[in-house]
Amino acid sequence: MTTSSDLTALTVAELADRIRTKQVSPVEVARAFIARAEKLEPKIGAFVTPTPELALEAAEIAEAEIAAGNYKGPMHGIPVGIKDIYATAGTRTTSGSKVYADHVPDRDSTAVALLKQAGAYSIGKTGTVEFAFDPTGRNAHYGMPHNPWGLDRMPGGSSAGSGAGTAAGFFPVSLGTDTGGSIRIPSALCGLTGMKPTFGLTSRFGVTPLSWSMDTVGPMARSAEDAAIALNVLAGYDADDPASVRAPQVDYTADLNGGVRGLRIGVPKEYIGDILDPEQDKAFRKALSDLTELGASVVEISIPELAWVPALAIAITGVEASTIYGELARTRRDELDPSVLRRVETAFFISGERYARALRARVLFTRRMNAAFASVDLIATPAVATPAPPQETERMTIGGVQTNVREALLRDTRIFNMSRMPAVAFPTGFSAGGLPLSMQLAAPAFQDALALRAAHAYQQATTWHQARAEI
């Protein structure tokens, strides 16, 4: 007999198996997650707008469909946490902003519509940094969610509520977005598996923008297998998104058990070790050793151009964000989060020539990354430089190096936003203080399945991703 509390510990794959074989009903699943969220939400603060009633209604519909023999697939009857920058018809979408506190879209974003078509449903809108413009998870209007692994710790952002809520067992999978690491950073800090797909593979239609040339939609889950299941639903061409790409249709779960034997994994010798917590580094090296034992070969590679990444990201993200939010910054400045406002305003001072130069340098950088992939199948780096910092952290010392907390969180993830390649972050252990450690594996553009396959192989041989926070 499966109890309610057991259900919230299951992965999407495990829940789907029980739903498909009618061992549990979608309504039982919904009730279990809703009960856990209602009990623990006061400690976590993952939601901006919880929608338990709508979730139960959707679960009842899923239950009736399945009872009638219309099982749609592994997302059918699965509750999902939706980052509050995805438009949800009839449910407010604040984008983490006071300006949009009462904004109720009349149409779903494409990602939410695809999840609904697959039989999944929203259990609530999760907390985000205002306009997704910060990696810490802070939000002056709605608060910063608490990391389930240390309630005084950052959950990471900008998909902060999706990270904290998935790790807390409020839903088994969630939607995040990733412009500089906003899926992978909270996944890393909260002990999750977060997938940033290839730019253009998933539709951003109906998602509040930050950087039109790097925003990416993707899942946050408790395993690579669950991320693959969700990506199967989310991936696909959408004429409503001008950056959407007509890529071949791929079943991201089909090759999950292909293992890593024979794969070459490159580890950059520059940049990634410049700012890196010793425990994070040790777990990363151990994970590489584990992958070697599984049959992969790990080789050092040289990409000196990684040093360009912070400046490129500052110029491109800054100018694109200020293009989108500059008018709000001028006309409704008192309603914006002061730190987000300052970041938008800072970009007013970046010249058009510098922005264009950064775009051109990004092309060179992508060429260099493509060249690196000529000799390896995957590139591995730590996902973030540090375990989850205390919530109030602004500056910190990592491995003897003084740095800004934003730089510490973003420096490794945004490599692959810049190259627009897929990257999956997943847990590799715990710090002495009990905080999750994490690495990321990146693949060439549109080889998302390969990154997920390697992460899955690692998770078949380790148990870090199965650990659950005591809250």
Added chain:
Amino acid sequence: MPEFDPEAFASLAAAVGINADAEHLERLRAEVQATLARLLELDAIDVSDVPAEAAGLRHDGPGGAA
């Protein structure tokens, strides 16, 4: 990189539409200063091999970007 004089920065900020109090302007001045210093790194990158029109949103699809 030369430092912005606070008064000159306030004028410049006003010119781009920022009408804020002194405390906000002082924090913004520090942030702008640090950002522009960081962006000097871009000037050292030789981008002459990439035509400006090849560097937009365009994504070449499977096989990689430009």
